[in-house]
Amino acid sequence: MPAMTTIVHVHGRQVLDSRGNPTVEVEVGLDSGAFASAAVPSGASTGEHEAVELRDGGEAWGGKAVARAVDHVNGEIADRITGLDARDQRAVDLAMIEIDGTATKARLGANAILGASLATAKAAAADAGVPLYRWIGGANAHVLPVPLMNVVNGGAHAQNSLDFQEFMLVPGGAETFSEALRIGVETYHALEALLKERGLSTSVGDEGGFAPDLGSAYDACAAILDAAERAGHRDKVAIALDPATSELFHDGAYVLERQGGTLDGNGMIDLWADLADRFPIVSIEDGLAENDWATWQTLTDRLGGRLQLVGDDLFVTNVEFLRRGIAEKVGNAILVKVNQIGSLSETLDTIELAQRNGYATIISHRSGETEDATIADLAVATNSGQIKTGAPARSDRTAKYNQLLRIEDQLGAQAAFPGWDAFPRARS
Ligand SMILES: C=C(OP(=O)(O)O)C(=O)O
Numbered sequence: 070m071p072a073m074t075t076i077v078h079v080h081g082r083q084v085l086d087s088r089g090n091p092t093v094e095v096e097v098g099l100d101s102g103a104f105a106s107a108a109v110p111s112g113a114s115t116g117e118h119e120a121v122e123l124r125d126g127g128e129a130w131g132g133k134a135v136a137r138a139v140d141h142v143n144g145e146i147a148d149r150i151t152g153l154d155a156r157d158q159r160a161v162d163l164a165m166i167e168i169d170g171t172a173t174k175a176r177l178g179a180n181a182i183l184g185a186s187l188a189t190a191k192a193a194a195a196d197a198g199v200p201l202y203r204w205i206g207g208a209n210a211h212v213l214p215v216p217l218m219n220v221v222n223g224g225a226h227a228q229n230s231l232d233f234q235e236f237m238l239v240p241g242g243a244e245t246f247s248e249a250l251r252i253g254v255e256t257y258h259a260l261e262a263l264l265k266e267r268g269l270s271t272s273v274g275d276e277g278g279f280a281p282d283l284g285s286a287y288d289a290c291a292a293i294l295d296a297a298e299r300a301g302h303r304d305k306v307a308i309a310l311d312p313a314t315s316e317l318f319h320d321g322a323y324v325l326e327r328q329g330g331t332l333d334g335n336g337m338i339d340l341w342a343d344l345a346d347r348f349p350i351v352s353i354e355d356g357l358a359e360n361d362w363a364t365w366q367t368l369t370d371r372l373g374g375r376l377q378l379v380g381d382d383l384f385v386t387n388v389e390f391l392r393r394g395i396a397e398k399v400g401n402a403i404l405v406k407v408n409q410i411g412s413l414s415e416t417l418d419t420i421e422l423a424q425r426n427g428y429a430t431i432i433s434h435r436s437g438e439t440e441d442a443t444i445a446d447l448a449v450a451t452n453s454g455q456i457k458t459g460a461p462a463r464s465d466r467t468a469k470y471n472q473l474l475r476i477e478d479q480l481g482a483q484a485a486f487p488g489w490d491a492f493p494r495a496r497s
């Protein structure tokens with residue numbers, strides 16, 4: 070007899086993401102009547118080795134590749150997973166991976182597979198009558214993440230004078246998630262006032278952070294600290310950077326086009342060391358390019374004892390790349406983006422491998438997002454302790470922050486918040 074959690078309905082459609090580009094949304098319905106949908110995010114500064122999404126640049130409605138992904142959801146994927154038990158997440162994910170038949174999900178599309186994968190988990194949670202974080206994480210899911218809030222944007226996410234992509238505020242001195250969020254928004258608002266006073270632009274980049282024409286990374290870090298000071302939170306915040314340097318790496322050199330100048334790998338390491346000497350920096354993501362593994366080793370050797378060094382493009386949420394990183398002592402943390410690998414089960418495998426090997430895990434959005442807040446639940450489910458989901462403004466980003474506020478409220482006294490403990494290397 071089929072279980073009440075048998076998948077009886079799978080339907081995909083196009084919806085818009087935060088950049089106004091079409092993306093995939095998938096609905097999954099179960100025999101019990103439980104029902105859920107999930108929408109898939111999309112990056113701009115994508116890693117070369119990410120799972121392949123079927124996506125066209127900017128062609129709203131009728132974008133041919135997204136339409137193909139949707140057709141695959143409504144055709145092959147629906148045919149294959151209808152009749153499976155939604156509680157068997159791995160079986161559902163493996164079935165889709167198998168019929169795709171490629172190493173990178175390029176045939177059916179990582180966006181088609183991920184939409185069905187996440188909607189399956191949400192439908193199963195709905196059927197069980199438990200929150201998604203509890204369904205995915207089980208009895209011990211209780212740690213709210215420290216938010217790495219991207220308040221100054223540059224690089225591929227903005228058209229300003231900053232070569233580096235993200236300057237994030239880290240309110241690790243808070244006692245709770247909601248206090249951290251309050252520190253974040255008050256500093257964000259103070260930063261806006263400060264930029265206005267200096268005659269700088271307060272228009273924003275893709276993730277809602279301001280995109281002013283600041284002169285350099287030094288000026289961006291100083292402006293964030295000035296804003297924190299003005300908001301009365303200077304003693305409770307630190308800074309995290311994501312320079313996304315794969316975007317800057319050309320012919321073996323790092324080309325800082327907007328600021329002028331070119332650095333080699335060791336020059337980049339010197340720059341990070343100098344910035345970390347001058348500012349309270351706790352984390353640097355993609356401080357070197359995705360294929361510059363040898364220099365990454367030097368970076369980790371030099372700065373890994375005192376900084377969180379995060380692989381995003383470097384590891385692409387993929388156990389194979391992370392295994393290499395662990396073996397070669399490269400990096401000490403991994404950015405986790407569900408659409409880089411394309412299924413929930415594989416994402417959980419990567420997180421588990423990282424946690425077992427002492428690598429910190431930061432659950433992350435993409436620069437192209439939707440109102441889907443699954444990553445908020447995923448952060449609590451895995452007790453990751455850190456989340457990266459943009460500025461505390463614009464509803465594609467606040468959807469995640471608001472979901473974390475709900476979870477904190479639901480957990481009540483059970484909710485834990487790691488604060489600076491989430492950054493053990495930066496504390497030593
Ligand atoms: C969120 C990021 O940007 P994107 O989604 O464009 O890769 C990132 O590089 O960490």
Ligand SMILES: [Mg+2]
Binds near residue numbers: 311354355381382404
């Ligand atoms: Mg990144």
